[in-house]
Amino acid sequence: MTGLPEGRAQWLAANVLPHEPRLRAWLAARTSATEIDDVVQEAYAILAGLPSVAQIHNPKAYLFQVAQTVILQRLRRAAIVRIDAVEEIERLSILDDEPSPEQLVSDRQELRQVAMLIAALPPKCREAFLLRKVEGLSQREIARRMGVSEGTVEKHIAKGVRLLMDAMAASPRNPERSHRSHGPFERRDRRRGR
Amino acid sequence: MGRSSAEIDDAAAEWAARADAGALDPHDAQALEAWLAEDPRHLGAYARAGAVLAHFEKARALGPDFDAEAQRPPSRRAALSALAATLAVTAGAGAITYGLIFRRYSTKRGEMRRIALPDGSTVTLNTASEVVVDFAVGRRSVKLERGEALFNVARGAKPLEVEAGGVRVQASNATFNVRQHAGRQVEVLVCSGVVDLADGSRIARLPTATIAYARPSAPVSAKSVSGDDVSRKLAWREGMIAFHGETLAEAADEFSRYTDQRIVIDDPEVARRTVVGLFVANDPAGFAKAVALSFGLHAQSVPEGVRLTADSAA
Numbered sequence: 009m010t011g012l013p014e015g016r017a018q019w020l021a022a023n024v025l026p027h028e029p030r031l032r033a034w035l036a037a038r039t040s041a042t043e044i045d046d047v048v049q050e051a052y053a054i055l056a057g058l059p060s061v062a063q064i065h066n067p068k069a070y071l072f073q074v075a076q077t078v079i080l081q082r083l084r085r086a087a088i089v090r091i092d093a094v095e096e097i098e099r100l101s102i103l104d105d106e107p108s109p110e111q112l113v114s115d116r117q118e119l120r121q122v123a124m125l126i127a128a129l130p131p132k133c134r135e136a137f138l139l140r141k142v143e144g145l146s147q148r149e150i151a152r153r154m155g156v157s158e159g160t161v162e163k164h165i166a167k168g169v170r171l172l173m174d175a176m177a178a179s180p181r182n183p184e185r186s187h188r189s190h191g192p193f194e195r196r197d198r199r200r201g202r
Numbered sequence: 203m204g205r206s207s208a209e210i211d212d213a214a215a216e217w218a219a220r221a222d223a224g225a226l227d228p229h230d231a232q233a234l235e236a237w238l239a240e241d242p243r244h245l246g247a248y249a250r251a252g253a254v255l256a257h258f259e260k261a262r263a264l265g266p267d268f269d270a271e272a273q274r275p276p277s278r279r280a281a282l283s284a285l286a287a288t289l290a291v292t293a294g295a296g297a298i299t300y301g302l303i304f305r306r307y308s309t310k311r312g313e314m315r316r317i318a319l320p321d322g323s324t325v326t327l328n329t330a331s332e333v334v335v336d337f338a339v340g341r342r343s344v345k346l347e348r349g350e351a352l353f354n355v356a357r358g359a360k361p362l363e364v365e366a367g368g369v370r371v372q373a374s375n376a377t378f379n380v381r382q383h384a385g386r387q388v389e390v391l392v393c394s395g396v397v398d399l400a401d402g403s404r405i406a407r408l409p410t411a412t413i414a415y416a417r418p419s420a421p422v423s424a425k426s427v428s429g430d431d432v433s434r435k436l437a438w439r440e441g442m443i444a445f446h447g448e449t450l451a452e453a454a455d456e457f458s459r460y461t462d463q464r465i466v467i468d469d470p471e472v473a474r475r476t477v478v479g480l481f482v483a484n485d486p487a488g489f490a491k492a493v494a495l496s497f498g499l500h501a502q503s504v505p506e507g508v509r510l511t512a513d514s515a516a
Contacts, residue, residue: 009252010221011234011245017252025253045207046243052253053246122260123268140222141261142268147223158223166219172254173211 012056023067024055025176030068031075032177039079048177050078125175129168136164207243214247218255308332309349312460312484314441319344322356328381328438329460329483350381352393352436361398368418373397379435390414391427391435399424437480443489445477450493450510453477457486464507465490472499472512 009017028048035044051074055061064070126137132154139150147165151158217234220226226234238245261268307327309315315327320337327333331349342358344351346366355362357375364371366380369388376395382388390399390408397408399422406422408414411432414424427435434444443456451473454465460483467473475497481489487501490508494501502509 009218009255010226010231011217011238012249012252016249017256020249020253021256021259025250025257045211049207049210049243049246049250051246052250053242053244056245056249057242119260119263122258123264126258126261137258138261138268141258142264143266144262162219162223165222166216169218169222169251169255170212170215172258173215173251176254176257 013059016056016061019061020052020055023061023064024052024071027068027071028177031071034072035075035079039082043082045177047075047078047082050082051075054078125172128175129171133164133167133171136161137168140165207247210241210243210247211251213237214244214251217248218251221252222255304334304336304338306332306334306347308347311462314439319356319362321358321362323358323362324354326352326354326439328352346380346382348382350379350438352379352439353377355395369416370400371397372400385417387415387417390416391432393432393436438483441483442480443483444480447476447478449473450475450477453489453493454486457483457489460484461486462507463487466504466506466509468509469512472510475499 031051032044032048035047039047051071054074054077055071061067126134126141129137135154136150139145139153140147145153147161148158151161154161217237220230221234238248307315307317307325309327309329309331311330313327313329317325317327317333317335319325319335321342325333325335325344328350331351332347333351334345334347336343336345342360343363343365344353346364353362353364353373354377355373355375361372361374364373364380367382367386367388369390371378371380371390373395376397377393378395378397379391379393380388381391390397390413392408392410392412392414394410396410397412399406399408399414399416401416401418401420401422404422406414406416406424408424411427411429412424413427413431413435414422416422431446434446437444443453443460445453445456448456450465450467454467454473457463457465463486465486475493477493479492481492487503487508490501490510493499494510500511500513502511
């Protein structure tokens with residue numbers, strides 16, 4: 009993808025995205041709730057900026073290591089830090105929470121989740137997304153098929169991506185996120201003062 | 203610190219959709235580059251948006267006949283509960299591991315039980331034993347409430363901690379046996395690897411083939427043992443008891459751990475005789491007969507089990 013090293017988005021999808029719910033749960037125990045999204049973004053930035061990921065044999069462990077580094081940097085930047093916070097984070101051994109290899113969902117369950125999440129998108133957005141991802145049409149072809157402008161298709165795709173970004177942060181083990189009162193695609197609006 | 207992560211995600215999704223449309227024109231490419239350089243979170247959010255787009259490539263497997271309407275529950279509420287149901291199924295797979303996070307296991311007299319821990323370690327419980335497994339967030343510990351257990355600890359980032367009678371034992375990638383004796387004495391036998399034993403303030407590092415006795419606020423006593431000693435100590439895993447110079451009184455006590463059938467020895471002379479050999483743990487009568495035969499004693503069935511006497515008249 010433009011702006012990212014070749015194949016990096018696919019690598020992140022396969023090696024990082026599946027661990028994100030665990031990462032968020034782990035972060036929830038160590039940082040304030042308002043910071044989790046920031047830390048996740050910064051962790052992705054570090055992973056996106058690596059010249060190569062070929063040397064990473066255990067992406068999950070690496071992801072948690074990166075997240076720990078981010079928290080430490082943030083703590084040191086902060087004007088006021090709880091006196092024991094830095095020490096506490098530094099003492100952590102990353103994989104304590106991970107007594108066994110992550111129980112990744114089976115391919116079938118994963119496909120089912122993909123189907124459910126796409127199905128729950130708003131209708132136009134879902135139609136564009138299905139044409140793009142299931143039928144593999146280009147955005148231009150989708151515009152022709154749907155009889156709308158390419159800009160509109162791009163907006164549908166953007167909306168779909170945006171909603172799915174939030175949905176992918178939710179986890180069976182992080183029910184607070186997936187069981188929001190309004191629905192899986194309700195916007196995160198806690199910091200928008202609404 | 204600038205914009206909220208949600209706003210950054212909004213922009214990242216828009217950029218990802220634009221990049222998904224095809225090669226960016228020079229103006230857009232420059233704008234994207236500038237935006238990515240503004241804040242590391244921009245790059246992170248954009249990379250994450252790209253990962254989400256790539257993840258949904260899996261939808262190709264749904265095939266052109268995929269009926270989203272059929273998938274789509276009639277209302278938001280239903281959508282949510284359907285999603286929750288999917289996630290619950292997903293969670294079910296994880297429950298094999300994470301369901302055990304905090305749990306108590308025990309064995310009755312004469313039972314033995316092997317427990318797989320979430321981290322790949324195992325605990326084998328000997329007779330009349332009880333452990334509490336605590337693998338809650340950040341924890342990797344087992345408490346031996348009573349009895350005896352063999353711990354086979356998998357390598358991990360943090361050692362497994364075993365607590366028994368106020369004594370703490372820590373190890374990673376090691377096999378060790380912990381037994382609570384009467385009077386709060388804890389016996390730790392290191393079969394392989396290295397085990398740290400903490401009694402209050404001090405830590406004793408025990409190498410392989412060491413047996414240590416500890417109790418809270420008392421010095422640890424430790425000594426090297428032979429491979430044979432280790433095997434004898436672990437004979438219980440095969441349902442056996444191995445003696446190597448124990449008195450008959452001690453042997454009788456040992457059998458009483460495994461069965462309600464008692465070995466009764468009233469004669470102190472008899473009780474002081476020492477015994478060597480491998481015996482079936484739940485068969486004290488067989489043991490008594492074998493002992494009687496080799497020492498010229500008499501084994502007699504009594505209501506509570508078997509009585510060992512020096513002669514038939516007693």
